[in-house]
Amino acid sequence: MFAKLSTQHLSISRYFRTIMLVVIAGMVVIGCTKKEPAEQASGNMPPMPVSVLKLEAVSVPISAEAVAQTEGAKEVEIRPRVGGILLKKMFEEGAPVKAGQLMFLIDPVPFQIALANAKAQLAQQQARVEQTRREAARLESLLATQSISQREADNASSDQALAIAGLAQAEAGVREAQLNLSYTNVTSPLSGIAGRFEFSEGALVNANTSLLTKVSQVNPIWVRFSLSDSELAQLGGHLSPANVKAVTLLTSDGKEYASKGTLNFAASAIEPTLGTQQLRATFENANKQLLPGQFVRVRVTTGYQEGVFVVPQTAVMTNDKGKFVYVAEKDKENKTVAAIRLIQAGGWQGTHWVVLSGLKEGEQVIIDNLLKVQPGAEIQPNIVGAAPESSPASQNQPANKG
Secondary structure (H helix, E strand, C coil): CHHHHHHHHHHHHHHHHHHHHHHHHHHHHHHHHHHHHHHHHCCCCCCEEEEEEECCCEEEEEEEEEEEEEEEEEEEEECCCCCEEEEEECCCCCCEECCCCEEEEECCHHHHHHHHHHHHHHHHHHHHHHHHHHHHHHHHHHHHCCCCCHHHHHHHHHHHHHHHHHHHHHHHHHHHHHHHHHCCEEECCCCEEECCCCCCCCCEECCCCCCCEEEEEEEEEEEEEEEEHHHHHHHCCCCCCCCCCEEEEECCCCCECCCCEEEEEECCCCECCCCEEEEEEEECCCCCCCCCCCEEEEEEEEEEEEEEEEEEHHHCEEECCEEEEEEEEECCCCCEEEEEEECEEEEEECCEEEEEECCCCCCEEECCCCCCCCCCCEEEEEEEEECCCCCHHHHCCCEECC
């Protein structure tokens, strides 16, 4: 029995030793897990890696953009100058036409008959003139021998004068009939693009009132647009051809049109209903890339801002004091830390803000991990590249107001 109790005692002792070992191991693990926050609290975290942009002063255009619509530099309505049956359309709708090109044919038969009548009346009047000439000559000789009275001779001269006047009228009638006959061939007065045919072949059209189609001159092509008071203030005031440096056209796909335009009209007053200045520019369009009625965008440039900085829009943040960016700088312990710089933003250029003041050339602006960055926190900057330089490509982006 004593041996049995000894065995039970040994089993209980082993059980308690096992439990003690488990408890001690758990305390060691807990101690290790608490050590890491303690190290973090003591400031031993590694510096946060961030990308920075090293600032360089650039020149950006003073520009504004607006929606615009193209129109033909000249647009004429094709109307018949004589009425009649429209026999045939001689052009393709939407196709180029040249000045003098035949576009419509009106039934010429009635006008051919009218011309024949006019010529017959002319011949009749010519015979009348010849008859009165001979009669006046005969009476003139009789008057010399006093065989007739002076009154008879004067009447013969008057008849001759009336016949000559009738001859002039008959000649005018022939010219008018010839002209009306020529009007049965309806031609284009200028080179351009033909519009839609508004009638159908065989229709009866009226002189000077029936609109058959339109022809628009598309080279050069005009672009109409307007700018508000605030946009004009951004550009330096009301515009005129003298103070506009460049007009750039942007097509619907966002690409720049190859040819630069010039301002050829600027209203002398603000349109009272919309509060805008009406403007118009002209562009070369030899390849007919632009068509009348097309919606595009135009960018007007009046000058350039020198010595400014451009930073990505994502790098610019806002607090109760205004817009700011984070920059990388050295602290008292010579560590690289994040610091706030309040800035004055003048507008945006593409995807970048234009910064007028608050930054210095050579400073490094933090452009990523901004939600994790805190003022005074140690960082590890990595320079990713310079700001856009003052090049033709960058100058084509407007410094719009923010």
